[in-house]
Amino acid sequence: MALFLGLVVSYTFWYTLLPVDMEEKLFSFQINEIERIRATSTSGDITGFKQETTNRLYTILGNNFRVWIFCIIFSFLYGSGAIFILTLNASIVGVAVGTAIRNTLIRYAPMGNIDFLYNYFGSFSISFCYLIHGIPEISAYFLGALGGGIISVAVARHGIKIKEEFIDVIIDSLDLVVLSAFILLLAGIIEVYLTPLICGM
Numbered sequence: 001m002a003l004f005l006g007l008v009v010s011y012t013f014w015y016t017l018l019p020v021d022m023e024e025k026l027f028s029f030q031i032n033e034i035e036r037i038r039a040t041s042t043s044g045d046i047t048g049f050k051q052e053t054t055n056r057l058y059t060i061l062g063n064n065f066r067v068w069i070f071c072i073i074f075s076f077l078y079g080s081g082a083i084f085i086l087t088l089n090a091s092i093v094g095v096a097v098g099t100a101i102r103n104t105l106i107r108y109a110p111m112g113n114i115d116f117l118y119n120y121f122g123s124f125s126i127s128f129c130y131l132i133h134g135i136p137e138i139s140a141y142f143l144g145a146l147g148g149g150i151i152s153v154a155v156a157r158h159g160i161k162i163k164e165e166f167i168d169v170i171i172d173s174l175d176l177v178v179l180s181a182f183i184l185l186l187a188g189i190i191e192v193y194l195t196p197l198i199c200g201m
Contacts, residue, residue, distance in 0.1 A: 012098045015095050015098030046125060082145035136183050
């Protein structure tokens, strides 16, 4: 978690600080991914607010579970392979937070010094909105990666020859994977229904 939060802070810092032309080159993938998620979550046959919220929930859960599956597969194939997926996810979150901070700074730039400073430091509270659902979401990714990693270690050390031990390890790993899936589902519901209420997003 500390590694992930450090990556998010670093990506947010550099995205906010770097010039626009440089950020478009360095963070083009992340920007396109954020735009794709936003476009998908608001497109479709929307008949009202409830339908729009449901569509957004399905889109977010689809994206989150896709990352979750890759975390499990990567950690199974290569012990610390999930770090690559988590770093990619941290970069997307960092660019999203950086975009929110930068937009806030642009909006309040014409104000006087005191008002600008007040709103400048207030813009950093936006990042806490992402943490409301971000902490359980990333915890789910780590738990899924742990489950895949435990199976990988069991296969590497014992193989499938000792069936009883291997089955015990599989059951323990599946417990982690199922728990991570439940937490990820909960994180998606929090992101769609609770975060907008608290942060006004």
